[in-house]
Amino acid sequence: MTVSQISVFANSRPGHMNRVLDLFEGAGVSVRGFSAADTGEYGILRFIVDKPYEALEALQEAGCACVISPVLCLKLVDKPGELSRVMGVLAKCGINVVYSYSMISTYIVLSTNDPERAHELLAEEPVELISQDDIARIVAERVAKEA
Amino acid sequence: MADAMETIDVTVKGAALAAAAEGRFDALPIYKPEIECAPREEIRALQLEKLQKTVAYAYERVPYYREKLDEIGVSSSDIKTLEDVRKLPFTDKAVLRETFPFGLFAVPMDEIRELHSSSGTTGKPVVVGYTDADMDMWSECIARLVQMAGVVPGDMAQMAFGYGMFTGGFGLHYGLQRLGCAMIPAGSGNTERHIQMIDDYGTTVLIATPSYAMHICEVGEAMGYDWEKSPLRVGLFGGEPCPPGLKAEIERRMHIVCTDNYGLTEVMGPGVSGECLAERFQQHIAEDHFLWEVVDPETGEPVGEGEMGELVLTPLCKQGIPVLRYRTHDLTRVTTEPCACGRTLARMDKVRSRSDDMLIIRGTNVFPSQIEDVLSGIDEVTPHYHIIVETRGGMDALIVETELRPEAFRDSFEAMDGLRARIAEKLKGTLLVAPEVRLVEPGGIERAIGKAKHVDDRRKK
Structure with a gap:
């Protein structure tokens, strides 16, 4: 169970992130989490x-340099030591977390050098793995509630 | 020569290129074979006769030249061979500026039909005037080179240069009309309308700067326009140098045959030389109207046959402004070997660099064209680039910005920095100066409609 991450190449200049966000808005896409590294x-x-x-x-369509790739999305229990516990599982098995960022509250995203193995390992642990459908459903529910 | 049965119909999309690829150049029409394919001795004899007249004309009509020629004691009777042109003084752009606006004009204004001026990127513009005879000669030079490029009478030609004072717009306009084409004077800008007009009117020829043609191509693709099915067949480029990589990419994506031509306002405008389909890196000089020399840019002395140097041009029998030995600052070499296309007119290498756009970086000579050549050999980037030169800690720093192709993006700083390092390494190998390479997002480098500005020298002078 992985989540599809969209990565975009952008120059570090004002407005370049906004351009991407505007394209998302135009396409009716809701951002649930992001990271910007430069x-x-x-x-x-x-x-x-x-x-x-x-x-x-x-x-x-807008000509952006972008790729889609699988990452893991974990929901941590909000208590001390939980992040360390999850990272420790991967570290012990020699899986490198290339980068990680947090989504809404305790939802975090991990990109690893071995997404499949990382998933297998984490699936056996008391941590909730989030599917792409879950993300879409949460948004859909909120939209329904507001309507 | 081929008989009538073998003559191809060049109006069929791709037919001219296909014939050229098969070496069937005799199937391609030539506008004025009695000049373009004349024996070299005939051309030289004609040049000598016209050079003598030109010197006499300049002496009689232009005080500046009379003074100069009197000073060195040379008159038209001293011109006994073509080599005697070396006795004449050079004319530099500064002379045209000092005599601005009409100091070099050789006829009263009522004989001038049109004025044009150069872009004036540095200092005052240069203004030139054309008589009826000059307009006639200019149109014919262009008619020849557009025919060389695969255009035929009956073609519909859409202008994507700006008109205005720039010689490119009107020059191509008149020359294409001379050949027998219908002109669509759309002008520059409004790219979507250009594409709509190509589709609505059945445009077969597009006149544009290569960078704007690429932009039209990209916008068309984004609109879902099918270039392969488009009536467009020929691209005529000018206004800025056309890197071979960019030309090949436009040919591939727009399914057209693209050529470019050479000229400069100071001697006429476009039409001095044009590319045939046999030698894609060279251009035939209209030698009956222009006497060429190639000189060492430092000493002004002629270089050996076929060697690189600065192109010097003397327009022959031009009436409005008779310029003698104009220093173009463009670096090229010329061959007089016969061409596979059948023309005997000398060929100059396409101008890739100018003696005055050479950058001196940490004591090493660097030409933007070298950077262009390296980048066009790297698949991950587009042919668009921008060069910045700065002073950092008292040292020159060369920064090359190059545009990432969307498909070359990898979600990894390691991969992207690896690409940067690889490009920097290749550039260093050619330039002998280590540059800093910056990757720019697709479309991030400005597509210039006029002369593409490739260099930004921020060093304190």
Whole structure:
């Protein structure tokens, strides 16, 4: 069970993130979590969204350099030591977490050098793995409630 | 020569390129074979006769030249061979600026039909005037080179240059009309309308800067326009140098045959030389109208046959402004070997660099064209680039910005920095100066509609 992350190449200049967000808005895509890392010259923007393929299409149509890739999305219990426990599982087995960022509250995203194995390991642990459908459902429920 | 049965119909999309690829150049029409394919001795004899007249004309009509020629004691009777052109003084752009606006004009204004001026990127613009005879000669030079590029009478030609004072717009306009084409004077800008007009009117020829043609291509693709099915067949480029990589990419994506031509406002405008389909890196010089020399840019002395140097041009029998030995600052070399296309007119290498756009970085000579060549050999980036030169801690720093292709993006700083390092390494190998490479997102480098500005030199002078 992985989640589809959208990564976008962007120059580190004002407005470049906004351009991407505007494209998402135009495509009716809701951002559930993101990370922006840069080297000073250029950066990689990473997004977890409710509709990753719609997001990808909107970006590609606009000519953006972007890719979609599988990452793990974990829901941690909000108590001390929990993040350390989860990371420890992967560390013990020699799986490197390349980068990680948190989504809404305790939802975090992990990109690893071995997503399948990392998933297998974490699936055996008391931690909730989030599916792409879960993300879409949460958004859909909220929309329904507001309507 | 081919008989009538073998003549191809070049109006069929791709037919001209296909014939050229098969080496069937005799199937391609030539506008004025009695000049373009004349024996070299005939061309040289004609050049000598016209050079003598040009010198006499300049002496009689232009005080600046009379003074100069009197100073060195040279008159038209001293021009006995073509080599005697070396006795004449050079003319530099500064002369045209100092005599601004009409100091070099050789006729009263009532004989001038049109004025044009150069873009004036540095200092005052240069203004030139054309008589009826000049307009006639200019149109013919262009008619020849557009025919060389695969255009035929009856073609519909859409102008995507701006008109205005720039010579490119009107020059191509008149020349295409001379050949027998219908002009669509759309002008520059409004890219979507250009594409709509190509589709609505059945445009077969597009005149644009290569960078704007690429932009039209990209916008068309984004609109879902099918270039393969488009009536467009020929691209005529100008206004800025066309990197071979960019030309090949436009040919592939737009399914058209693209050529470019050479010229400069100071001697006429476009039409000095044009590319045939046999030698895609060279251009035939209209030698009956222009006497060429190639000189060492430092000493002004002629270089050996076929060697690189600065192109010097003397327009022959131009009436409005008779310029003698104009220093173009463009670096090229010229061959007089016969061409596979059948033309005997000398060919100059396409101008890739100018003696004055050479950058000196940490004591090493660097030409933007070298950077262009390296980048066009790297699949992960587009042919668009931008060069910045700065002073950092008293040292020159060369920064090359290059545009990432969408499909080359990897979600990894290691991969992207690896690409940057690889590009920097390749550039260093050619330039002998280590540059800093910056990756720019797709479309992030400005597509210039006029002359593409490739260099930003921020060093304190």
